[in-house]
Amino acid sequence: MNRQNTGRNLLLVAGTIIAAFSILLTGCDDKVEITQKYTTMEPVYLSPQELTVSFEVMPPVEVTNTGKIYLYNNLIMVGSSGLYQFDYSDPNDIKFLSMISISREEPML
Numbered sequence: 001m002n003r004q005n006t007g008r009n010l011l012l013v014a015g016t017i018i019a020a021f022s023i024l025l026t027g028c029d030d031k032v033e034i035t036q037k038y039t040t041m042e043p044v045y046l047s048p049q050e051l052t053v054s055f056e057v058m059p060p061v062e063v064t065n066t067g068k069i070y071l072y073n074n075l076i077m078v079g080s081s082g083l084y085q086f087d088y089s090d091p092n093d094i095k096f097l098s099m100i101s102i103s104r105e106e107p108m109l
Helices: 004-024 048-054
Strands: 057-058 068-073 075-079 082-087 095-102
Touching: none
Parallel strands: none
Antiparallel strands: 057 095, 068 075, 075 082, 082 095
16 A cells, blocks of 8 residues: 555656646747837037037026026026026025027027
């Protein structure tokens, strides 16, 4: 009787292993394709002469259509039709420093 139980246990273990391998090897037949879209920007290269001509520092003008606003150290930079710079070292007395006119169609900041 002991031999029969050992044979049955061995057969049961072997059957379980074969069933497990058959399930693992067949796996899933689903083929998932993922499509991802990326937006890239291409750099624009300018010669030093073209860069110098492409912008100029201008006197104060009214800020219209403000874009993003950045704080850096004691500077406030506001993107618009150009780059407006303000001195923020004294928050009670913010001073206009310059407006850099940049000949671009895209927003600066």
